[in-house]
Amino acid sequence: MTLKTWPDLAGRLGMYEGEQRHTLPVRVYFEDTDAGGVAYHASFVRWCERGRTDFLRLLGTDARRLIDGSESLEPAAFVVRKMTFDFARPARMDDVLEVVTRVKEMGGASVTLNQTILRDGTRICEADVTVVLVSVSGKPLRLSEVMRKALGPAIA
Amino acid sequence: MTLKTWPDLAGRLGMYEGEQRHTLPVRVYFEDTDAGGVAYHASFVRWCERGRTDFLRLLGTDARRLIDGSESLEPAAFVVRKMTFDFARPARMDDVLEVVTRVKEMGGASVTLNQTILRDGTRICEADVTVVLVSVSGKPLRLSEVMRKALGPAIA
Amino acid sequence: MTLKTWPDLAGRLGMYEGEQRHTLPVRVYFEDTDAGGVAYHASFVRWCERGRTDFLRLLGTDARRLIDGSESLEPAAFVVRKMTFDFARPARMDDVLEVVTRVKEMGGASVTLNQTILRDGTRICEADVTVVLVSVSGKPLRLSEVMRKALGPAIA
Amino acid sequence: MTLKTWPDLAGRLGMYEGEQRHTLPVRVYFEDTDAGGVAYHASFVRWCERGRTDFLRLLGTDARRLIDGSESLEPAAFVVRKMTFDFARPARMDDVLEVVTRVKEMGGASVTLNQTILRDGTRICEADVTVVLVSVSGKPLRLSEVMRKALGPAIA
Numbered sequence: 001m002t003l004k005t006w007p008d009l010a011g012r013l014g015m016y017e018g019e020q021r022h023t024l025p026v027r028v029y030f031e032d033t034d035a036g037g038v039a040y041h042a043s044f045v046r047w048c049e050r051g052r053t054d055f056l057r058l059l060g061t062d063a064r065r066l067i068d069g070s071e072s073l074e075p076a077a078f079v080v081r082k083m084t085f086d087f088a089r090p091a092r093m094d095d096v097l098e099v100v101t102r103v104k105e106m107g108g109a110s111v112t113l114n115q116t117i118l119r120d121g122t123r124i125c126e127a128d129v130t131v132v133l134v135s136v137s138g139k140p141l142r143l144s145e146v147m148r149k150a151l152g153p154a155i156a
Numbered sequence: 157m158t159l160k161t162w163p164d165l166a167g168r169l170g171m172y173e174g175e176q177r178h179t180l181p182v183r184v185y186f187e188d189t190d191a192g193g194v195a196y197h198a199s200f201v202r203w204c205e206r207g208r209t210d211f212l213r214l215l216g217t218d219a220r221r222l223i224d225g226s227e228s229l230e231p232a233a234f235v236v237r238k239m240t241f242d243f244a245r246p247a248r249m250d251d252v253l254e255v256v257t258r259v260k261e262m263g264g265a266s267v268t269l270n271q272t273i274l275r276d277g278t279r280i281c282e283a284d285v286t287v288v289l290v291s292v293s294g295k296p297l298r299l300s301e302v303m304r305k306a307l308g309p310a311i312a
Numbered sequence: 313m314t315l316k317t318w319p320d321l322a323g324r325l326g327m328y329e330g331e332q333r334h335t336l337p338v339r340v341y342f343e344d345t346d347a348g349g350v351a352y353h354a355s356f357v358r359w360c361e362r363g364r365t366d367f368l369r370l371l372g373t374d375a376r377r378l379i380d381g382s383e384s385l386e387p388a389a390f391v392v393r394k395m396t397f398d399f400a401r402p403a404r405m406d407d408v409l410e411v412v413t414r415v416k417e418m419g420g421a422s423v424t425l426n427q428t429i430l431r432d433g434t435r436i437c438e439a440d441v442t443v444v445l446v447s448v449s450g451k452p453l454r455l456s457e458v459m460r461k462a463l464g465p466a467i468a
Numbered sequence: 469m470t471l472k473t474w475p476d477l478a479g480r481l482g483m484y485e486g487e488q489r490h491t492l493p494v495r496v497y498f499e500d501t502d503a504g505g506v507a508y509h510a511s512f513v514r515w516c517e518r519g520r521t522d523f524l525r526l527l528g529t530d531a532r533r534l535i536d537g538s539e540s541l542e543p544a545a546f547v548v549r550k551m552t553f554d555f556a557r558p559a560r561m562d563d564v565l566e567v568v569t570r571v572k573e574m575g576g577a578s579v580t581l582n583q584t585i586l587r588d589g590t591r592i593c594e595a596d597v598t599v600v601l602v603s604v605s606g607k608p609l610r611l612s613e614v615m616r617k618a619l620g621p622a623i624a
Contacts, residue, residue: 189347
């Protein structure tokens with residue numbers, strides 16, 4: 001049971017208008033919905049985090065290696081510093097959505113990602129999420145050159 | 157088992173600088189944390205929704221009555237249209253937090269709430285959340301006079 | 313964006329020892345973990361629900377059609393009546409798991425499913441979950457012949 | 469902002485028929501419900517975990533001290549080994565529920581808790597949950613005498 005067996009489990013990376021984009025399919029399950037009959041708004045936040053995690057994974061940097069410290073001098077994780085969500089349309093049980101992630105801005109220790117959630121190609125939600133690489137002790141860490149290069153083509 | 161038995165279950169309403177504010181205590185449980193050792197960022201989104209729900213409850217408008225349609229001509233619910241979250245400090249397992257909610261702006265069918273999450277009086281997260289009253293059929297509904305008056309003193 | 317584009321999104325149905333089995337891949341994300349550094353136990357409950365939902369989907373019965381009432385005389389949903397979970401090993405961030413679902417017993421209005429969660433072929437969790445088809449008004453509904461036939465081969 | 473300010477935040481301990489019982493009030497929020505219009509079944513699992521956490525807290529053992537290692541020779545946490553849930557009635561948005569927790573059995577490294585979820589005194593869900601004290605390295609740890617004594621009166 002490897003990524004070969006479930007080839008799209010981490011979504012797909014692709015170029016679009018000279019820019020690297022990651023697309024992750026997401027199914028809406030009961031756990032994601034609420035008594036209003038539609039997807040709960042915090043579910044979109046979870047879906048975007050899945051998109052960011054798999055974007056990094058396909059770029060070669062998985063979250064567990066960061067936590068283990070094998071990617072930097074000390075154990076680290078990306079933490080969300082700021083996020084803005086615009087909800088244009090509801091999502092419903094059984095919907096197949098796509099979370100499209102691209103790098104919008106890169107700072108010394110932070111990255112701002114633009115994330116769009118689509119259904120049948122129509123945007124139902126758009127988010128800007130700024131994450132910071134932070135050591136377990138809470139200190140912001142400068143993004144490594146390897147990581148900057150991996151993210152870089154996305155904003156070339 | 158009524159609100160009398162658990163008097164603070166829906167938090168407390170109070171005036172602060174001529175403005176109505178609602179405070180809801182929230183405990184950080186395992187369900188709210190992640191493998192980074194701190195509270196998952198989407199947990200803050202859930203906590204703010206609890207704060208808004210109980211703010212409305214103490215103002216006399218509970219979510220179930222909206223859904224049942226007893227508060228308007230047709231079943232309705234507040235849905236989130238836009239939200240911005242700034243995360244200043246992490247929250248940790250067992251922390252006692254306070255979600256402070258106040259009305260920031262009121263439109264025809266929408267309300268923007270400012271929500272601050274505190275630990276020991278220190279702000280660890282701040283959010284602006286715009287909600288819209290929407291009928292089950294998806295149509296924005298004008299806020300009733302009763303609801304506007306209830307929310308109104310908060311922005312007088 | 314259809315199931316053809318993301319072919320394994322709902323997992324796969326297959327025969328194993330004369331029995332129909334459904335396998336759904338599940339990635340462990342931050343949302344699923346807790347401050348203990350492993351997957352939160354309620355995450356396994358959500359994963360099993362995804363497995364049951366997609367098992368029914370591939371058998372031709374999706375949850376939304378049940379709720380819409382297009383599958384029976386009135387809107388309905390499967391609700392969990394009883395569940396037992398045995399946790400043998402922890403799951404960790406970034407793990408790829410497989411939820412294997414099979415019908416264990418079928419009653420008039422209920423189905424008991426046996427669900428196993430595997431990592432690299434090793435069982436880390438096993439569950440028995442009994443679900444009942446219930447109308448929106450709360451009345452148990454007899455499983456339709458179509459549904460019984462769809463589930464039936466699984467226990468032939 | 470202390471437990472004195474929000475006196476019931478961790479629920480209440482009391483004796484009932486010579487047995488120690490813990491009661492935690494829980495409000496049903498949108499996050500807990502699903503598109504079926506009732507509380508999602510995994511929400512009950514989270515509520516029971518809150519009850520167990522606050523039961524231990526009022527007995528003097530909070531989860532963070534276990535993780536920090538200040539309660540034992542090495543960092544540790546209670547993990548769920550086995551759980552059985554019987555769902556008798558649905559819970560709905562805005563409901564006030566009570567999670568009643570008592571010790572059912574105590575082993576060397578494990579404790580089985582019986583947990584009942586009530587609404588207006590009527591049982592809507594009953595669970596037996598076996599937890600094991602495990603070190604961060606994954607080894608089961610014997611319950612300390614302090615912890616056994618704290619839990620002990622509950623089964624005297």
